[in-house]
Amino acid sequence: MRAAIIGSGYIARVHARLIGELGGEVVAVVGRTLGAAQAFGIGRAHDNVEAMLRAEKPDVVHVCSPNTFHAEQSIAAFRAGAHVLCEKPMATSGDDCRRMIDAADQAGRVGAIAYCYRGYPLVRELRRLVRTGDFGELWRVTGLYLSQDVFDPEKYVWHFTPGLCGPSYALFDFGVHWLDLVQYISGRPIEEIFARFHTRRRERTWRGGTGQGPMPPGHPDSTGGVAVDFGLEDQADIVVGFGGGASGGATIMGLSPGNPNHIAVSMDGEKGGFDWLQEQPNSYVERRLGRKIVRDKDPDRLQPADRWTSSVPGGHPEGYLDAFRNVIAESWRGMKGETKDFPTFGAGLCGIEIVEAAVKSANAGSTAAVTDSGPSFDEAFPFTA
Ligand SMILES: NC(=O)c1ccc[n+]([C@@H]2O[C@H](COP(=O)([O-])OP(=O)(O)OC[C@H]3O[C@@H](n4cnc5c(N)ncnc54)[C@H](O)[C@@H]3O)[C@@H](O)[C@H]2O)c1
Missing domain, CATH: 3.30.360.10 (Dihydrodipicolinate Reductase; domain 2)
Incomplete structure (x- = not known):
């Protein structure tokens, strides 16, 4: 998967690491400022979501920004033909979530939520x-x-x-x-x-x-x-x-x-x-x-x-990052139409x-x-x- 990440904070780093472990490529990161995106040090740096989508045409966008931006950034990603893995909470209102679901349906793309604890x-x-x-x-x-x-x-x-x-x-x-x-x-x-x-x-x-x-x-x-x-x-x-x-x-x-x-x-x-x-x-x-x-x-x-x-194997512990990786992996499989269980x-x-x-x-x-x-x-x- 060619992935773009929106946000360059704590959880964006977790996503970047796991995208790499799953064989994906972080092609771009969008920060609140260009400097923040450049400091992230992975993927091409952007400070504008629409411009990034036009330039990079990612397969999937991982939305890792503050809650209030999740809806518009996800909808923009669907309109650009990408799938979306959105951080929790999905949005700040039910109305926004329903708009996100409609945008995914209209684009024929899949949206998933990073409910990472499911992955244990x-x-x-x-x-x-x-x-x-x-x-x-x-x-x-x-x-x-x-x-x-x-x-x-x-x-x-x-x-x-x-x-x-x-x-x-x-x-x-x-x-x-x-x-x-x-x-x-x-x-x-x-x-x-x-x-x-x-x-x-x-x-x-x-x-x-x-x-x-x-x-x-x-x-x-x-x-x-x-x-x-x-x-x-x-x-x-x-x-x-x-x-x-x-x-x-x-x-x-x-x-x-x-x-x-x-x-x-x-x-x-x-x-x-x-x-x-x-x-x-x-x-x-x-x-x-x-x-x-x-x-x-x-x-x-x-x-x-x-x-x-x-x-x-048994006797060897699984941790937070393993669970998180599992949830990204099954979400990506969902995007490819291989499972509904994500x-x-x-x-x-x-x-x-x-x-x-x-x-x-x-x-x-x-x-x-x-x-x-x-x-x-x-x-x-x-x-x-
Ligand atoms: N799945 C989990 O367990 C988990 C854990 C932590 C955070 N989260 C979620 O992830 C999201 C981000 O949280 P965080 O802890 O990484 O916060 P953070 O403060 O560490 O990072 C937020 C990032 O978003 C950037 N940003 C702000 N406005 C932006 C904009 N308009 N466009 C692009 N980027 C913008 C900031 O510069 C910052 O880099 C939140 O919605 C949070 O609820 C989920």
Whole structure:
């Protein structure tokens, strides 16, 4: 694949590395400034998406820019005839996601979302066990996504600049991964949500450092910093109800000290349950009445169609980059028409619709129904036993 990357920050570097590992070529990178793209040091440097698309004609565009640009940049890529692998969150509104889906359909191209945590072999194993009824009728789905990313009161990220992140912070930055994982594993849609939001640190100061984005609206103080009143949630507590009757919830937080990426998924059904932690992704605890069994990654236990996700034999750990590479690989196969089992734009829209319902719920103080305006759940989260 001849790939172009839009964005030149943290996640753009991860994509560049994995594109190379998969035998692709990064032909171009688009930065907010030409200097940023040049400093990236891989691919031809650009500072204009349309001009890059005309000049480079990439097969696929990896959209790794701040959230608010995902929709227009993806739509431009489809119009130029490229496929799109878009970072999460897919966009900042359901309306924008639907425009992206329409643009992909009109162009006859495929859009995928970088839901990287799906790529762990044991997430595949758990998906098969849950979806084929090994734990029986599902009752409880709970978990966490705790990060310390913005715990430091001195830290400023572009998400704090009004308009760059969308109507939610914690759920868009961390929560969409958890919401995707539990629907992917369970095979059941989240249909309703009750959310309570807190903003624990309201005052943030932009100082123009790396990763802080352009100067936010406001007046620079005597030190050159701009004070921003951050109004989005940095802690979200949610209660969710699934189609089929399972229920549960999660806390999603960007201010949890000592927790860089603590993602927990725990489910119980009428025949058993499991607990999985992203920080130890090569094992999970299977629970039956009176028994806890630690299951280590064992490629032989994977469904034949999922064995490729384990790139090394049992006893050798798979990591974040392996999982991420798997998701890019299956997305590219989806673009070539070889599989439907990849994180679809339908799944991306689904996550945004849940966050929109959460924002509605938090504002109203009551449970909100999740709009379901995209492809069917089975199309968005395909699975073959
Ligand atoms: N899949 C994951 O687990 C994961 C992890 C981190 C980030 N992300 C997502 O990736 C996106 C980028 O996050 P990041 O952590 O790399 O942020 P970052 O701040 O490290 O990088 C953002 C980059 O976008 C560039 N940029 C800003 N405006 C632009 C524009 N108009 N056109 C092109 N480039 C522009 C910036 O110069 C910067 O290089 C976000 O949507 C984020 O949610 C996903």
